[in-house]
Amino acid sequence: MSLLGRNVTGDDILALWNHIARNGPVERETLLKRYYPGDAEDPDQSDFRKTLEDAINFLEEADQVVQKQDGYTLKAECIDATSSRVAILKGLRAQTDEDEAYIGVLDVLTEEDKRYFDIKNELDDLLSKELGSVNWTENKISYWTRTMSMLGVIAPINSDADENYTHLLSLSQDLLLDLLRDSFSPNDPVKLQSVMNELDETYLPVYATTNRDMVASYFETALSQAESNDSIELRQASDFGGAVDIRGSGYNSLTLRVGGY
Incomplete structure (x- = not known):
């Protein structure tokens, strides 16, 4: 089934992911009983388990977990992610x-x-x-x-x-900083254009045009807010590559501050 057909509430995906991260390997039936201890044989109750079934399948199909003989574990690349x-x-x-x-x-x-x-x-x-x-x-x-x-x-x-x-x-500040942390180390300035390309290719779209000459307004807002919170520093550094337009100003350097996460 397509991921878009999975009847998920959103929070169930996160709860199951974190439970497997802490307790894996975990068998499927153990997960179901942990989050819905009702009688699976009772038709009046079994429907409540379907969203959990879909959430587990979602994690499988989104390459988050792998089912081994003794239960589900996170994939190695997921364990290393910042969140x-x-x-x-x-x-x-x-x-x-x-x-x-x-x-x-x-x-x-x-x-x-x-x-x-x-x-x-x-x-x-x-x-x-x-x-x-x-x-x-x-x-x-x-x-x-x-x-x-x-x-x-x-x-x-x-x-x-x-x-x-x-x-x-609207990108939350916690997610933005986690994405930046997952991409490069704090304190050292990095090329802003490289950061944006990495985010766009690996996590979620950030450009409002296919030729990447304009940052989408939602991402401009997220970066501007992070700078106003002193979580990041945007600069126009000499000899640091092409500039990226953020709210009418050109920047080519981004630094993630240690205190920003």
């Missing part, structure tokens, strides 16, 4: 075929440079146009929304009186 959210994003970015659309939704939003969007009509229409190979349904968009909200990539919002927006593309 579970970073590992999950990395696994999703590496997907192919229909599952490539899981991050492909973000590709569409960033290339359209949309920060505010409605998941019912607007997003459905946009995805049907840009990612038409996927049979989009309300459920698939809902599952995607839950997961991206849990990861800290989007956030639900209250609609304004004159607008019908339901969600905001």
